[in-house]
Amino acid sequence: MKLTHEINSNIAADKFKKKNKAVIVEVFNSMLKGDSLDSFGEKAPVAEAKIKELCASAADGDIMARAEFNELLRWVVQPRLLERLELFNFLGQYKKIGYTDQPVVQTYKHSIAEARKQASQGDVAFGTLEKKDSLVGTITISSGFAINYREMQNGNLDKINEHVDQVVTDLLNAATGYVMNEWFTQFKALGGVKYYKETAGLTKAALDEIIRDVQRYGRVNLLGDYAMVSQIADHVGFAQIAGTPGSARISDAILEEINRTGMVSSYKGAGIVEIPNAYNFTKLLPDGSNFELYLPENLLFAIPQGQSVPFHVIRRGEVTTMSGNDVATGQEYTRFDLEIGALVDPYAIQTVGVIADTNLEGL
Incomplete structure (x- = not known):
């Protein structure tokens, strides 16, 4: 089930789509929030330099760099949004599907036959499920x-x-x-x-x-x-x-x-x-x-x-x-x-x- 697709570039999406916990994403998220980068150790300066390099290339019109930077932004926006969307589970029935799946809901109609007294070996009314x-x-x-x-x-x-x-x-x-x-x-x-x-x-x-x-x-x-x-x-x-x-x-x-x-x-x-x-x-x-x-x-x-x-x-x-x-x-x-x-x-x-x-x- 495919859930992610980067509009600008499939190559950039493939590079990031399975790395939602990658250091560069975590560093970028911390930079946005203004948090300390000390917990990332030596990886922080490397990730920070990569982010700035992407911004510089994107500013110069590099489409690949823009696509990669968009993926970084998406991995910041998406967890915050999808976590809040779980509210729908409290209001009703919330279902997640992939892009290639049909948006279909299965509904069931019960035709219930009431239990009743009857003679031995008499006809029985049975319920059905549609x-x-x-x-x-x-x-x-x-x-x-x-x-x-x-x-x-x-x-x-x-x-x-x-x-x-x-x-x-x-x-x-x-x-x-x-x-x-x-x-x-x-x-x-x-x-x-x-x-x-x-x-x-x-x-x-x-x-x-x-x-x-x-x-x-x-x-x-x-x-x-x-x-x-x-x-x-x-x-x-x-x-x-x-x-x-x-x-x-x-x-x-x-x-x-x-x-x-x-x-x-x-x-x-x-x-x-x-x-x-x-x-x-x-x-x-x-x-x-x-x-x-x-x-x-x-x-x-x-x-x-x-x-x-x-x-x-x-x-x-x-x-x-x-x-x-x-x-x-x-x-x-x-x-x-x-x-x-x-x-x-x-x-x-x-x-x-x-x-x-x-x-x-x-x-």
Whole structure:
């Protein structure tokens, strides 16, 4: 299964693709972070000289040197990004495939025959299992930055590290936003039994009903943006007088937790998890009052633990990279691409619940 491919040069990719732990990569990573190189001993100056030599050759237009340097950058970006993408395992079923593999998810439809009383040697109704291969559509998410090889040749790497961190954050947020949008769109469009509520504000009735329905499949986790999960704190506590909401009281421990974190960690046996949702500083809201968010802030997912859920994510290959010149400005750019797809299994949508708050920005 081939996972890596360097766009600029196959030769350069072959040189580096099995050396993610090579000293030159580790030294380069430490140089970007500003860490000490003492732990590498005599190998550090050799690796540092090689990196500067690549930068000098790349600045002079050497395509091979640019391809090799891109591989160094990729081995810095890729581990940071792929580690964070493992978040999808918590939300659903996350699958990694090679570039030559088809993005296919196997789904199963159970036709269950109920056990019943019957006469001896009577006809028996048997259940069946239908397997279906569903092709998952993928998109390519891209990010990058302008690069100055001369500055790096002189050892000015602090800004490059900032660019790398921004690329990782941008790719992660864009990928997560796409996946959640696809999940919700497909989930809402599917028919059959499903636990879905649309409310103006997160109401106690909708929250309790979703937990009650999904709890039968396993202990529930509630996942969503801070704007959603923080509303759950409004529904905790107990009534001193039955049937009188105005007499509700909250224990000191829960009150302290709300003061410390702005939310509660559990509600009626369900764990509560905030999904980080960053601002997209390249886009403003229509009224210009704030920046847009990468993820929809109005969705709350109820996911059972230890259960096969309908949410699937496929990552095809790994991070690819290329560089080139802008003809208009002459500026050198380095680009990173990630191919990803999402699917909702129509035969398992009854195992999860979704609440959409119409008062918040989102889908």
